[in-house]
Amino acid sequence: MNTRLAATAGALAFLAALSLRPSMAAEQSGTLTFVVRDWFTAMYESRFMDECPEGLNVGNDEYWWRGLSKKDRARLTEDGLVQTLNRHNLAVARGPKGEDVCLIPTLVKDPPLRVVEGKLAYGENLDGTTDGHATAKTCKHTKFTTPDGKAGIDNQLYRLVGCTYGWRKGGLVDLNANEMRGTSGLGMILIEITGVDNPRNDDDVTVTFYRSIDQFALDSAGTPLPFSTYRIETVDGKPRYADSVKGKIVNGVLETGRGDVRLPFYGNYNFINPVIKDLGLKLEIAEDGRTATGMVTGYYDVESFMHYVSGLGVAIVISYFSCNAMYEAAQKLADGYPDPKTGACTMLSSAFKINAFAAFALHPEKQSRQAAR
Amino acid sequence: MRRLLSIAALIALAAPAFAAPADVVLQQRGRGALITDTKGMTLYMFERDDQPEKSTCVGPCAQVWPPLIAAADAKPEPEWTIFARADGSKQWAFRGKPLYRYSRDVLAGDTNGDGVQNQWQTAYVPIPVPPGIGIQRTIIGYVLTDSKALTLYSRDGDTDGSRCDAACTRTWLPVLAPELAHPLADWKPIVRKSGAKQWAFRGKPVYRYSGDELIAEVSGEKASKDWHAVVLEPPPPVPTWTSYRQSDAGELIADAQGHTIYVLEENRRGRNGNVNIASLTDWTPLLADKTAAPVGSWAVVTLEDGSQQWTHKGQLLFTYKKDVLPGSILGIRSGDRRFQAIMRSGLPMQGTGN
Numbered sequence: 036m037n038t039r040l041a042a043t044a045g046a047l048a049f050l051a052a053l054s055l056r057p058s059m060a061a062e063q064s065g066t067l068t069f070v071v072r073d074w075f076t077a078m079y080e081s082r083f084m085d086e087c088p089e090g091l092n093v094g095n096d097e098y099w100w101r102g103l104s105k106k107d108r109a110r111l112t113e114d115g116l117v118q119t120l121n122r123h124n125l126a127v128a129r130g131p132k133g134e135d136v137c138l139i140p141t142l143v144k145d146p147p148l149r150v151v152e153g154k155l156a157y158g159e160n161l162d163g164t165t166d167g168h169a170t171a172k173t174c175k176h177t178k179f180t181t182p183d184g185k186a187g188i189d190n191q192l193y194r195l196v197g198c199t200y201g202w203r204k205g206g207l208v209d210l211n212a213n214e215m216r217g218t219s220g221l222g223m224i225l226i227e228i229t230g231v232d233n234p235r236n237d238d239d240v241t242v243t244f245y246r247s248i249d250q251f252a253l254d255s256a257g258t259p260l261p262f263s264t265y266r267i268e269t270v271d272g273k274p275r276y277a278d279s280v281k282g283k284i285v286n287g288v289l290e291t292g293r294g295d296v297r298l299p300f301y302g303n304y305n306f307i308n309p310v311i312k313d314l315g316l317k318l319e320i321a322e323d324g325r326t327a328t329g330m331v332t333g334y335y336d337v338e339s340f341m342h343y344v345s346g347l348g349v350a351i352v353i354s355y356f357s358c359n360a361m362y363e364a365a366q367k368l369a370d371g372y373p374d375p376k377t378g379a380c381t382m383l384s385s386a387f388k389i390n391a392f393a394a395f396a397l398h399p400e401k402q403s404r405q406a407a408r
Numbered sequence: 409m410r411r412l413l414s415i416a417a418l419i420a421l422a423a424p425a426f427a428a429p430a431d432v433v434l435q436q437r438g439r440g441a442l443i444t445d446t447k448g449m450t451l452y453m454f455e456r457d458d459q460p461e462k463s464t465c466v467g468p469c470a471q472v473w474p475p476l477i478a479a480a481d482a483k484p485e486p487e488w489t490i491f492a493r494a495d496g497s498k499q500w501a502f503r504g505k506p507l508y509r510y511s512r513d514v515l516a517g518d519t520n521g522d523g524v525q526n527q528w529q530t531a532y533v534p535i536p537v538p539p540g541i542g543i544q545r546t547i548i549g550y551v552l553t554d555s556k557a558l559t560l561y562s563r564d565g566d567t568d569g570s571r572c573d574a575a576c577t578r579t580w581l582p583v584l585a586p587e588l589a590h591p592l593a594d595w596k597p598i599v600r601k602s603g604a605k606q607w608a609f610r611g612k613p614v615y616r617y618s619g620d621e622l623i624a625e626v627s628g629e630k631a632s633k634d635w636h637a638v639v640l641e642p643p644p645p646v647p648t649w650t651s652y653r654q655s656d657a658g659e660l661i662a663d664a665q666g667h668t669i670y671v672l673e674e675n676r677r678g679r680n681g682n683v684n685i686a687s688l689t690d691w692t693p694l695l696a697d698k699t700a701a702p703v704g705s706w707a708v709v710t711l712e713d714g715s716q717q718w719t720h721k722g723q724l725l726f727t728y729k730k731d732v733l734p735g736s737i738l739g740i741r742s743g744d745r746r747f748q749a750i751m752r753s754g755l756p757m758q759g760t761g762n
Contacts, residue, residue: 220622221657221759246656249621266621270654275735299656304761306656306737342730346741348761 065231067320069327069391070247071224072217072259074300075209076202077157077330077386078193079182086153087198094355095136098145099126123352137345140362148356148364151197155182158190158386159332161313161371174380176370189384191368192335195361201347201354208347208354212302217257220250222301225265226316227396228282228289234324235287242291242316243279245396246299259392261325269399280314289318293333305346309339312372312382318391327391334371334382341365428533429488431479431500432507438641439543439550440534443502448516451476451507451531460504461491473508473521473528475499507531512722519705520721524673526756535640536593538585538607543640546624547652547659547752550641552609554583554616557623562612564634570600570613580615580628580635582606609638624753643754645704647718652752653735657759659752666734667727669694670747671720691739691747694718694725720750 079086096119100108109115111125119126127135130142156179165187167176179188196202202209216222225245231237245267252263267274276299282291296314300307311333318329341362347354371382428434433448434441443451452473456464465473478490478498489501500507510521510528522530534543540555552560560583563572572580585597585605597605598613606613617628617635626637646661650669653662662668670691696708696716708716709724718725726747728739739747740760749757 215759219759268654275654301656301759304741304759306740306759308656308733308736338730342738342741 065229066396067228067231067234067324068265068394068396069226069228069318070251070259070263070265070394071226071389071391072251073213073388073390074216074224074331075213075388076192076196077190077388078197078203079153079155079157080197080204081153081155086151086155087149088152089149090198091203092149092199092356092360094126094352095129095357096122096126096352097355098357099129102129119352120349123349126352127358137351137358140341140345140359143359144363145357145360148195148360149198150364150368151194153197154180156188156190156193156197156386157181157330157388158188158193158384159315159317159330160187161189161332161334161384167370172372174370174373176368176384189370190386191370192340192383192385195365195368195383196356199354199356199361201350201356206354207350208303211350215302215304217251219301220248221306222299223247223249223251223265224298225267225394225396226318226391228284231284233284234320235284237284240282240284240289241279242282242289243277244296244298245274246276247396261393262395263392264395264397266397267399272399274399276308280316282316284320287320287322289316289320289327289329291316296333300343303343303347303350305343307339307343309336311335311385318389325393327393329389329391331387331389333385335385336372336382337365337369338381340383427485429478429482429485429500431476431482432488434533437532438639440532443507443531443533444516445476445509449509449513450517450519450521452510452521452528453502453505453531454508455527455529457506461489461501461506463491463493463499463506465506465508466494472511474511476507476509502531502533505531514722518722520723522721523754523756536595538589538592538595541583541595541607544624545754546626546637547643548626548629548637549639549643551626552614552638552640558616558620559624559626559628559637560609560614561617561628561635561637562609562614564636566612569598570606572613572615577615579618579631581618583614583616612638614638624755643752647700647703647706655735655737655749657737657740657749657751657757660735660737660757661750661752662734663694663727668731668735668737668739668749669720670726670728670739670749672724672726673746673748690729691726692729694727 112122127137129136130139134142136143158179162170162173164170167178169175176191179190180186181188200206223246225247227243227245228240230240247265248268249265251259254260269275276297278294278296280291280294280296282289293313293315295310295312297308297310300309314331314333316329316331318327320327344361345358351358365383369380369382370384371380373380431446432451433444433446435444445451454465463475475493476499478500482490484490487503490498491501493499512520519530521528542553542557543550544553544557546559554560561580570582572582582600583606585607587605589597589605594610596608598608600606608614617631619627619631628635629637649664651662651664651666652659653666653668655668660668694717696718700708700716702708705721707719709719710716730738737749740749740757751757
């Protein structure tokens with residue numbers, strides 16, 4: 036029996052022997068662990084798209100197409116046979132010398148990106164102000180209110196991408212990334228909650244974010260099996276990712292304080308490992324302890340975000356945005372962490388919705404010992 | 409020159425263990441015999457040639473990958489066949505797979521074509537293995553594997569009998585042989601105390617490590633000092649100034665400071681099209697000092713300005729300016745497939761869509 040199966044079977048047998056609900060496992064071990072399955076940009080989408088009064092953005096392909104003569108359209112697309120999906124390399128080569136405007140977004144100026152003008156968004160108050168005025172750590176910005184009425188919300192990432200099809204319901208950016216993470220074993224994020232005396236109420240726990248080297252253990256429907264074991268990635272015996280924040284659990288809802296956390300992110304064939312500044316996590320743990328849903332909030336740096344966006348591959352054309360217009364808008368909307376030299380903010384307040392499954396994290400020092408059982 | 413001599417020595421020492429026609433030479437390696445032409449130039453097989461004795465590499469492809477044409481008087485041998493190409497010329501095939509040279513191999517022994525576009529592999533006559541046993545490339549070289557491509561191990565000092573008792577077999581899983589198994593080349597079935605048969609390779613019983621889960625994983629190497637993966641062939645040498653770094657996509661080769669090294673794959677068309685490399689300001693050429701000497705697939709070329717740049721398998725090497733942290737791989741971007749990291753295993757990087 037291999038390491039993970041042995042560990043999972045052992046843990047489940049232990050629970051069964053004690054006739055415990057899985058959520059009560061923490062009372063025995065002091066630890067709750069979840070593996071993140073889905074990671075979505077938190078988007079508020081109204082029924083009539085009120086947040087985007089001018090409609091959604093048009094994309095690289097449209098701008099490229101507009102700039103071509105009829106003759107060039109025919110020449111470059113084999114008389115129209117090469118459609119949007121297969122001409123993404125051409126559509127972004129809009130620089131003066133054919134440069135890629137996603138790789139070098141300052142070469143060409145497109146009409147400004149359409150950004151969210153609505154007042155509602157998901158997220159948290161990250162800067163502590165009620166009106167978004169500039170502080171030592173932030174730049175002036177406009178606040179949102181959550182759909183259930185909580186004011187003072189910061190979410191400039193939503194303002195940036197909220198009127199772009201790729202991030203909205205049915206758009207491919209996050210869907211693709213989640214699909215690829217689900218099938219590749221890359222970008223696997225483990226959330227480990229330690230110091231848990233009571234899994235439903237505990238006022239002092241530590242939350243650590245790791246990267247696992249294992250793929251999801253799936254059931255026959257392709258859904259992750261709760262309480263599977265995942266090995267933590269290590270270098271020289273130490274976890275490569277292991278940033279922590281403190282937190283508390285109230286009635287089954289984990290809420291952390293804020294801290295800087297580096298995460299291993301993979302999606303759309305790109306690897307980035309951004310540090311989310313002032314990351315906070317709110318995670319609602321299901322009564323049976325098998326799943327959890329929640330929201331990650333914090334400041335996401337413009338550089339990492341635009342690097343990811345500019346490497347989206349085919350999604351660059353079927354997500355319908357202009358790379359250079361988005362780059363320009365991202366600089367303007369950044370509301371966190373001013374550059375000490377220029378004073379311009381470098382990060383975007385953001386919120387992400389996550390779905391997670393209960394898991395066991397196999398720590399490096401236990402991996403060989405576990406295998407020997 | 410030293411490289412040429414060592415290659416010549418290899419060719420001279422090559423002892424053909426398998427019958428082969430006069431147009432090819434078999435050079436013994438750990439995992440089998442590398443197939444070369446009579447001048448020692450490496451031969452290759454093409455993944456897309458999926459029908460026996462039929463070549464899909466024609467036209468421009470055949471200029472880059474010249475087919476191994478059979479001499480006029482060549483006669484087929486068992487497992488070595490001659491078939492007619494679309495243009496009427498006669499090409500050699502081994503076990504039905506057409507054989508090619510690579511136009512970018514310069515010296516005898518070069519293997520610059522190995523792994524190109526994940527479609528081309530060096531042509532090998534593999535060592536005989538029983539059914540269910542395989543050979544896999546890993547970070548420590550080519551190793552034996554089970555049917556799921558999980559690494560096999562043996563214990564130092566083990567002889568024909570297994571010293572791994574019931575407790576030991578919880579960690580080290582014996583690789584069982586069928587009841588009717590017979591010896592095959594270096595392989596022999598031994599009988600365990602339980603009566604079950606277990607495969608032994610070159611006299612040592614073989615096992616799987618219970619902690620290995622992934623293809624090419626060799627975690628068992630760290631589990632005990634007495635147990636080692638069965639390595640058939642060590643990995644190719646790398647320059648001393650390189651380092652190994654863990655990344656989100658596996659262990660890769662970096663420079664001394666830990667910056668990921670990228671190959672500019674000229675066979676691929678990237679998002680930058682034909683833009684001059686010099687204009688790609690985010691990429692820093694990996695320069696070599698004047699005393700730099702080639703190592704394995706690593707060599708140096710002299711640039712127009714007189715400086716020297718490292719190459720790997722004949723292709724220029726760079727680092728990416730945005731890779732600030734050791735192990736960062738921000739140079740890997742969907743859609744721009746020209747820059748590829750060099751994985752320690754020699755396998756392509758997982759997850760890049762290539």
